[in-house]
Amino acid sequence: MKTFKIILVKELKSMIRDPKIIIAMIIVPLILTGIMYAVMIGFMGQVAREAEKKGGLLVLVDMDHGNWTNTVRELLRENGYRLINASSLDEARRILGSSNALGALVIPSGFSENLSSLKPAHISVYTVIRSISILSFTRSSKVLEAVSTLSRNLTLIVTTRHGLPRGFVEKPVDARLAILLKNKLLETRDVEAVIGGLITTVIIIPILVMILSGFIAQLSATSMAVEKEEKMLETLLSLPLSRTQLIAAKITAAAIIGFLGVLVYGGLYIWFFSSLTTVGSSTNTSVVTAGISALYSIIGPYTITGLFIALIGLVLFILGLAILLSLFVEDVRSAQIVSGYIVFPLAILVFISIFIDPASMNESTRLLVAAIPMINVGLIIPYGFIGDYSSIIVAVASSLVYAGIVIWFTGRVVSTEKVFTMRLFKKKWRLRHR
Amino acid sequence: MLSTDYPVIVKDLEKVYPGNVHALKGISFSVRRGEIYGLIGPNGAGKTTTLRIIATILEPTRGDALVESYSVVEEPDRVRRVISYLPEDAGAYKYLTGLEFLYFIAGFYTDDQDRMDEMVREAARISGLGDRLRDKIKTYSKGMLRRLLIAKTLMVNPRVAILDEPTSGLDVINATKVRRIIKKYAEEKGVTVLLSSHNMLEVEYLCDRVGIIHEGRIIAEGPPRKLVEEYNAENLEEVFTKLVGEELV
Ligand SMILES: Nc1ncnc2c1ncn2[C@@H]1O[C@H](COP(=O)(O)OP(=O)(O)OP(=O)(O)O)[C@@H](O)[C@H]1O
Numbered sequence: 001m002k003t004f005k006i007i008l009v010k011e012l013k014s015m016i017r018d019p020k021i022i023i024a025m026i027i028v029p030l031i032l033t034g035i036m037y038a039v040m041i042g043f044m045g046q047v048a049r050e051a052e053k054k055g056g057l058l059v060l061v062d063m064d065h066g067n068w069t070n071t072v073r074e075l076l077r078e079n080g081y082r083l084i085n086a087s088s089l090d091e092a093r094r095i096l097g098s099s100n101a102l103g104a105l106v107i108p109s110g111f112s113e114n115l116s117s118l119k120p121a122h123i124s125v126y127t128v129i130r131s132i133s134i135l136s137f138t139r140s141s142k143v144l145e146a147v148s149t150l151s152r153n154l155t156l157i158v159t160t161r162h163g164l165p166r167g168f169v170e171k172p173v174d175a176r177l178a179i180l181l182k183n184k185l186l187e188t189r190d191v192e193a194v195i196g197g198l199i200t201t202v203i204i205i206p207i208l209v210m211i212l213s214g215f216i217a218q219l220s221a222t223s224m225a226v227e228k229e230e231k232m233l234e235t236l237l238s239l240p241l242s243r244t245q246l247i248a249a250k251i252t253a254a255a256i257i258g259f260l261g262v263l264v265y266g267g268l269y270i271w272f273f274s275s276l277t278t279v280g281s282s283t284n285t286s287v288v289t290a291g292i293s294a295l296y297s298i299i300g301p302y303t304i305t306g307l308f309i310a311l312i313g314l315v316l317f318i319l320g321l322a323i324l325l326s327l328f329v330e331d332v333r334s335a336q337i338v339s340g341y342i343v344f345p346l347a348i349l350v351f352i353s354i355f356i357d358p359a360s361m362n363e364s365t366r367l368l369v370a371a372i373p374m375i376n377v378g379l380i381i382p383y384g385f386i387g388d389y390s391s392i393i394v395a396v397a398s399s400l401v402y403a404g405i406v407i408w409f410t411g412r413v414v415s416t417e418k419v420f421t422m423r424l425f426k427k428k429w430r431l432r433h434r
Numbered sequence: 435m436l437s438t439d440y441p442v443i444v445k446d447l448e449k450v451y452p453g454n455v456h457a458l459k460g461i462s463f464s465v466r467r468g469e470i471y472g473l474i475g476p477n478g479a480g481k482t483t484t485l486r487i488i489a490t491i492l493e494p495t496r497g498d499a500l501v502e503s504y505s506v507v508e509e510p511d512r513v514r515r516v517i518s519y520l521p522e523d524a525g526a527y528k529y530l531t532g533l534e535f536l537y538f539i540a541g542f543y544t545d546d547q548d549r550m551d552e553m554v555r556e557a558a559r560i561s562g563l564g565d566r567l568r569d570k571i572k573t574y575s576k577g578m579l580r581r582l583l584i585a586k587t588l589m590v591n592p593r594v595a596i597l598d599e600p601t602s603g604l605d606v607i608n609a610t611k612v613r614r615i616i617k618k619y620a621e622e623k624g625v626t627v628l629l630s631s632h633n634m635l636e637v638e639y640l641c642d643r644v645g646i647i648h649e650g651r652i653i654a655e656g657p658p659r660k661l662v663e664e665y666n667a668e669n670l671e672e673v674f675t676k677l678v679g680e681e682l683v
């Protein structure tokens with residue numbers, strides 16, 4: 001373990017002292033997240049405020065001239081809308097074009113008559129989309145909201161006049177929701193929040209893994225290229241040291257720094273997304289937590305353990321690949337490009353796993369898919385959910401096998417002269433003149 | 435030829451690089467214990483290739499080299515324990531200090547802290563870098579870096595020191611310093627030194643014997659003075675031009 005210790009200490013010292021790494025690991029993520037946060041929070045806040053703001057300007061075209069239209073006017077004013085009257089649809093369109101009105105309401109003739117004789121009536125709604133932006137969509141939805149509030153108010157007025165109880169009218173049938181998560185019963189009013197919680201749990205893992213492996217791939221690829229760039233590789237290879245320990249130490253150092261990076265990035269992103277949801281809507285976090293703990297109780301500790309082991313395998317696999325490729329490049333920059341080449345396709349594989357529904361496949365297909373690198377790790381939770389433990393075993397085992405193959409192969413290459421004579425990007429060999 | 439008298443024995447070394455570059459075409463020579471042996475020759479002659487094979491960086495296509503009777507083909511791990519190698523184009527970790535770098539290297543040769551301290555003290559003496567050893571290597575000049583690297587190579591007191599162009603890229607003063615260091619160290623410790631150079635003056639000053647290497651073959655061998663006499667020349671440089679000139683014409 002002597003080689004391992006010496007190399008590890010050297011790696012950590014060099015990485016911590018290298019300003020490039022500090023910048024890449026801490027300052028850049030902080031700045032990026034900060035900017036994203038400021039922009040998104042500012043924007044979402046504005047959308048939320050806009051949506052909360054009651055009222056606005058509406059154009060009203062009255063073709064009915066009946067007694068109920070006045071009630072409509074009063075109700076709209078009570079709800080904070082300002083009204084401009086127009087005598088025709090054409091005039092309404094002119095006004096919409098020249099003002100910042102939210103939209104136009106057209107009350108057709110016969111409206112009052114219908115309501116008085118207890119027949120359903122309708123109002124035509126014209127909304128304006130002035131630009132393709134979330135803000136503009138929020139404004140259109142406010143017009144519809146104006147009408148639905150109006151409709152509720154009118155119902156109340158009509159029904160109370162005819163002596164029906166208020167509560168009954170407001171909600172004749174109330175839905176009490178419960179989710180059957182496999183065989184666990186989860187009572188909730190907010191189905192969307194629970195499903196959102198589940199999907200987030202399933203998606204967040206691949207995302208964090210990709211960030212982590214991207215980091216470590218960069219670091220480990222760089223750490224081999226640094227030996228070449230600092231012109232130490234030849235010296236290193238002539239020293240009495242164990243080459244397997246050399247590789248292991250480099251992987252460990254990259255993993256340590258990489259995990260620190262993920263803590264920084266991961267922490268920032270979790271904080272970032274959680275603050276987005278609290279601004280955007282009033283998601284009930286306890287429901288999400290309930291969803292997650294229900295999920296955990298279904299998939300059970302075996303799946304979680306399996307996932308953990310498979311993740312280790314996946315990280316080692318990416319690391320091994322990164323080091324293997326970086327052996328054949330000449331400098332740090334090409335090493336980073338090369339590690340990008342491997343991380344992106346692998347990231348795509350992980351994301352494919354999000355769209356695969358294991359429940360719709362038969363058993364042999366599931367086993368087969370469980371042996372595809374990267375996808376296998378992404379599918380462990382879905383497999384655990386449907387209780388397909390043999391596929392989980394295949395997924396965990398295959399992720400470890402791939403890692404083993406890559407690391408073994410890398411070790412083989414490092415102990416031959418190929419490190420020295422092979423180039424990934426061939427340069428024409430020229431006589432060196434001094 | 436006894437390997438107790440000859441720590442380095444090179445036998446019919448051939449090297450073909452990928453792309454069918456025939457860099458070595460059968461090189462044989464032996465280095466006596468305690469002597470400084472120089473490989474000299476023009477650019478591309480095959481000096482670095484030869485030294486890399488002896489230092490176990492490259493594998494020979496044919497032939498073998500024995501270092502302290504260990505074969506570089508069969509037992510490279512054992513060879514690495516008795517040599518210390520300074521590559522032609524070596525660097526050092528720029529974010530470490532000189533001292534940290536020296537301890538880093540020493541750690542591979544011994545577990546004993548006292549022995550390590552001793553090596554590093556020795557390196558400080560050899561390099562003459564003094565307090566600058568406490569600074570990061572990225573602040574060193576080329577000459578300082580080369581002296582640090584010479585020191586790291588010699589401080590471990592190897593059985594065989596392999597130095598590829600030890601004075602390359604140095605000015606006259608630094609080159610002279612480095613030559614003195616090597617000569618003095620080899621005399622004091624009786625270390626066997628195998629070096630390469632294309633500076634004939636350097637070789638005449640330093641080496642007990644030289645091998646002139648040209649296009650992958652050794653075309654002459656012997657003590658510098660004897661070669662000069664043999665070829666009826668003023669100095670090694672003339673010997674060299676005579677030899678190569680004859681071949682080229
Ligand atoms: N990695 C390599 N791949 C292919 N050919 C190589 C490689 N390294 C060296 N060569 C070729 O092998 C021959 C010998 O090169 P070598 O570096 O041993 O020469 P040298 O005597 O050290 O020269 P110099 O004085 O320039 O350092 C040259 O023709 C060179 O082009």
Ligand SMILES: [Mg+2]
Pocket residue numbers: 481482483522
């Ligand atoms: Mg050379």
